[in-house]
Amino acid sequence: MAPSRQVINAQVSPKGSLETLSQREVQQLSAAGSGNLYQLFRQCALAILNTGAHSDNAKTILEAYQDFEIRIHQQDRGVRLELVNAPADAFVDGEMIASTREMLFSALRDIVYTESEQSSLRIDLESSEGITDYVFHLLRNARTLRAGVEPKMVVCWGGHSISTEEYKYTKKVGHELGLRNLDICTGCGPGVMKGPMKGATIAHAKQRLQGGRYLGLTEPGIIAAEAPNPIVNELVILPDIEKRLEAFVRVGHGIIIFPGGAGTAEEFLYLLGILMHPDNRDIPFPVVLTGPQSAAPYLEQLHAFIGATLGEAAQRHYQIVVNDPVEVARQMAQGLKAVKQFRRDRHDAFHFNWLLRIEEGFQRPFDPTHENMAALQLTHAVPPHELAANLRRAFSGIVAGNVKAKGIQLIEERGPYEIHGDPDIMRPLDRLLQAFVEQHRMKLPGGAAYEPCYRVVS
CATH class of the missing domain: 3.30.1850.10 (MoCo carrier protein-like)
Structure with missing residues (x-):
């Protein structure tokens, strides 16, 4: 429209x-x-x-x-x-x-x-530590980092185009989080990025809480496709998607993942790739996948995709809760207690997760050209956390081809991206993407039938 x-x-x-x-x-x-x-x-x-x-x-x-x-x-x-x-x-x-x-x-x-x-000259974008320091300075300049405030920032990821039932469910979860004095951070747009904030505002008002935080993190390439919702009271525009993703995991203390499409899968794979790194094995970071009963097939498909491509080790990093907002909020509140104790024991800041190891490959901006998409190593020959990073890049390219002006133009000029990889990775990837299309979780321009911007090749 x-x-x-x-x-x-x-x-x-x-x-x-x-x-x-x-x-x-x-x-x-x-x-x-x-x-x-x-x-x-x-x-x-x-x-x-x-x-x-x-x-x-x-x-x-x-x-x-x-x-x-x-x-x-x-x-x-x-x-x-x-x-x-x-x-x-x-x-x-x-x-x-x-x-x-x-x-x-x-x-x-x-x-x-x-x-x-x-x-x-102070900024060093050639090293992993320098990039993290840059993200820190961007967030500090935006007055997002508040020293001494106990861990209570819950990141909510999910689709911007979801069903009415799924949207109402995100509001219920946000309401339960707000009743427990937890703040909300999202990608700042509509759908899942708005629902939890809306629920939390009502809960904060019920609890007579002042200063509830509704933090929105975005980046220039996607802001026009996901314009900020009016509940956001702290908006930060990071320079690219990788800085945005790092900001989520550095300022967030736990993450809830709701139903979504390619963008949500991209965020989920980014997170798993980091949590699966050997250096991050003992760092508590609560992650919950959830949705209403009608979204159970979506959650099962995503869980099966992770198992088929990254294995059981990846599946151990999150919990799945179906149709139970109270249980989601309880699990998150309990997980944040472990985060608080861990940070306190190791003298790590509450406001920025310095101890989390994020490799340079996760921090470098990925340019989704046809050549770069075709060259992605989607094979079990690379370590699991690197495979997660490459799968994340594949979904990043699909997001670009769906909603970003530059990506849309590339697809119009050169046709769909080609994604290559091992057959036992390509098959579940194709099934998941096809399910997204069938469930209307891909962008539908002007209400028209979805035209894939990709082609899976095994």
């Missing part, structure tokens, strides 16, 4: 959420500058202003608002944004909705900081 074409012109300033920018930073962001940074901020801003829209296609949104402009003005007391032909739904009686304004300036903050940090 194409976004509405009602537009508005407006000027908006932050409320104490952004330090002043230098003249150089303003020039970098202006259309008169190099152009790349401006286009990035324009795309992110447009996605944020489209919060609540039904379109999940970045290309559709950008095409609908081709005449949208955003101009950055430096003034003595801060920054002012001038919006031209902005989506009118972001305003009420001419005033921008408060949550939208917060997220708009969060995007400006993160994009400016990322650009300035990448050119800094």
